[in-house]
Amino acid sequence: MATALAPAAGLSPVLLGCDFSSAPSRKKPIVIAIGSLSHGRVVLSKLVQLESLSAVADWLQQSGPWLGGFDLPFGLPRELVETLNWPTDWLACITHYQSLSREQIRASFAAFCHERPFGGKFAHRATDFLAGSSPSMKWVNPPVAFMLHAGVPLLLQAGVRLPGLSCALGSEQGESTPRIALEAYPGLLAREVLGRRSYKSDDKANQTPDRLIARKDLVTALEQGRTRLGLRLKLSHAQHDVLVDDARGDALDAVLCLMQAAWAQARFEAGDSAYGLPANMDPLEGWIITA
Template sequence: MPKAALPPLPPLLGCDFSSSPSPRKPIVLAWGRLDADAQTVTLEGFHRFSTLVQWQAFLLQQPAWVGGFDLPFALPRELVNSLGWPSDWQACMQHYARLERSEIRDLFKAFCDARPVGGKFAHRATDGPAGASPSMKWVNPPVAWMLHAGLPRLLALGADFPGLLRRDSTRVALEAYPGMLARELIGRRSYKSDDRQRQTPERAQARAALLEALQQGRHRLGLRLLAEAPQLQTMAADASGDHLDAAICMLQAGWALAQHAAGDALYGLPPGIDPLEGWIVTAPLSRP
């Protein structure tokens, strides 16, 4: 039975984030919409930002959106409790934003140094099911800096954060993770690299396979990605994977918007999640 058509919906966006954007490595934003059949997400275009100020200003100019952002939205409760930081999410993030990165690195390193090998980092409950890196990691990848650079700017936009902070806002921010959906479709095959020496034909083939699967909707989200030929070429040709990752984040936001349109106030996030840690949108409750 076909899904019921949806009422008019806000635009979708997906963001491949960088904590230190530049003209060579910009923040990439995919812009699109969830179609009325609730089965397709149409990619309408990409935007690129070489500074955090430009990125934030663009988001502020848009009156309404539901966005999937590839950056952590929170820290592990175990770490927050150990450091004696506020247990309220907004207060904790405001405290985190006031710290210098050198202070954060020293605090996190001391926390890790006091723990046994194999358990150095604290994890959020969502990290395992999503296959995501601990949000306190400051290197390889430096997701702690992504949290430090991106989340305070989203907070300043007055956005609504389902599961963390409810506001009467037409801008809705969700933590997304493109690697989760990519692994479902092409396994552990690598499809991207920022290192030119590692931008191989094998990775290009993996991007092509991933794009084909996204267009056909061969995944548990049940949504097909619609894009015009130039957009598909942009995603296929970008060996860094940034444009493809932004589109995947947009697709994850589209799934969340469909859940909300069907009556789910949490945009598909599991009920009862930790209000300090949050949850990565579309992540299951346990590791697949």
């Protein structure tokens, strides 16, 4: 049976930041940062590691209220969908996409790219340009197309609401304990602080002192509230050390997603029922929060 993440009565919902992987393992788990928002401060409660997609599916069943920022694309580029003659209704498109194997996805996307000119092989969503994120159809380095394929169905199966895409799916409007997921992208917030400085690497040979310094600078900026989100991160000394010492950056990426979720919650508390999503967002493509 699902357990509760709910805060005390009258407070904001629990906030989540998820650094997602389409192929999690003990060596490279999915990391979820759990926290809360109070008076402009984002308090990190704990970090959770999940080593399989089935573990994520079980974890998502926990009762709300919670609001999470998830580092995976929630939609495909409209240009790609229309060229492939797939459904242009978001849920119908995701249902079709889920029915395909990764090999079929790779073949379809490779064929699409083959017909396009050099320098413009991939189709992009409007939000990808603004956020500086990889196109959601990219199947390698990073394989975000497979992250969408693995992750969005888990959210739908759990009955989580995806504002702007499937706001009513799995939950009735006015539900007292909603579970809400928004698309996040940690690179967007990291670049605001670091520019093009790299702060992480899965390759041990590239886990350099310069990247360690970059992580220290990034965590310090978050703690001091030196981003356009207008929020300050509250950490214990031990949590600070965990984020700085994680050379892969998975824990830090989860916290960056947590900060973006907190910004969306702050917008909601200020009267924006769309959690900061733009009114003109494409309901097929989706949108990266804070972009």
